[in-house]
Amino acid sequence: MLTFISDLHLSPAVPGITALFEAFLASLPKRQINSLYILGDFFDHWVGDDDCRDPYNARIIAALRQAADQGIELNLLHGNRDFLLGQDFATAAGLRLLPDPYVLSVVTWQFVLSHGDALCTDDQDYQAFRAQVRGHAWQADFLAKPLAERKAIAAALRQRSEAIKAEKRDEANYLMDVNAATVEDFLRDNGYATLIHGHTHRPERHDHIVDGIHCERWVLSDWHQDHTRAWGDCLVWDGDTLQRESLELPLA
Ligand SMILES: [Mn+2]
Numbered sequence: 001m002l003t004f005i006s007d008l009h010l011s012p013a014v015p016g017i018t019a020l021f022e023a024f025l026a027s028l029p030k031r032q033i034n035s036l037y038i039l040g041d042f043f044d045h046w047v048g049d050d051d052c053r054d055p056y057n058a059r060i061i062a063a064l065r066q067a068a069d070q071g072i073e074l075n076l077l078h079g080n081r082d083f084l085l086g087q088d089f090a091t092a093a094g095l096r097l098l099p100d101p102y103v104l105s106v107v108t109w110q111f112v113l114s115h116g117d118a119l120c121t122d123d124q125d126y127q128a129f130r131a132q133v134r135g136h137a138w139q140a141d142f143l144a145k146p147l148a149e150r151k152a153i154a155a156a157l158r159q160r161s162e163a164i165k166a167e168k169r170d171e172a173n174y175l176m177d178v179n180a181a182t183v184e185d186f187l188r189d190n191g192y193a194t195l196i197h198g199h200t201h202r203p204e205r206h207d208h209i210v211d212g213i214h215c216e217r218w219v220l221s222d223w224h225q226d227h228t229r230a231w232g233d234c235l236v237w238d239g240d241t242l243q244r245e246s247l248e249l250p251l252a
Pocket residue numbers: 040041079080081115117198199200
């Protein structure tokens with residue numbers, strides 16, 4: 001059995017979500033789930049693999065490594081917040097980094113996995129930013145800066161995005177949804193496979209008819225916490241059907 005999650009935005013600021021993830025990971029063997037696919041924005045921010053030694057990051061890496069050692073196949077593709085996760089992190093955590101998009105063929109079905117930000121083509125400012133930061137030159141330049149400076153830059157970017165979010169009041173306006181024509185092209189280019197993505201924080205199952213072919217698009221939720229509980233969702237493939245499951249952890 002396979003399971004898919006996205007947009008946990010893990011950081012020391014969300015201990016409830018962190019605990020929910022650790023409980024989720026620990027529950028996989030007894031649920032006979034042997035493959036986990038993390039579809040980006042796993043971490044709230046990642047400034048380079050030399051930050052693996054940070055105590056919080058080391059804790060997450062240890063939890064992943066423990067699951068990998070128990071025989072869970074771990075896979076991760078980048079989101080817009082953690083696209084600098086690299087091979088040193090992957091090796092330490094015992095996981096495989098996947099390209100975006102990634103076509104996943106199982107015995108009776110075909111999925112295509114993506115974070116989803118590349119589908120939001122109505123947001124031209126973001127797509128320009130994305131093209132820049134996903135380029136080799138920008139990344140080489142950024143990673144050459146001292147770790148403390150990279151952390152300061154990430155904190156400033158976070159503060160700016162929080163300010164924009166507060167200004168626009170609700171997340172629905174803050175995060176644009178996917179562009180329908182871009183989704184159709186994407187499905188056509190990827191063999192009309194069942195698309196699973198996150199990023200938009202709009203959990204839903206959509207039907208698309210592309211070239212007369214019925215395609216499904218499943219959107220994962222981001223994860224949340226308040227003072228009483230942490231919650232999120234996952235998709236589970238049992239070899240026959242894909243189902244959404246709610247995840248929840250009460251917090252003392
Ligand atoms: Mn995202």
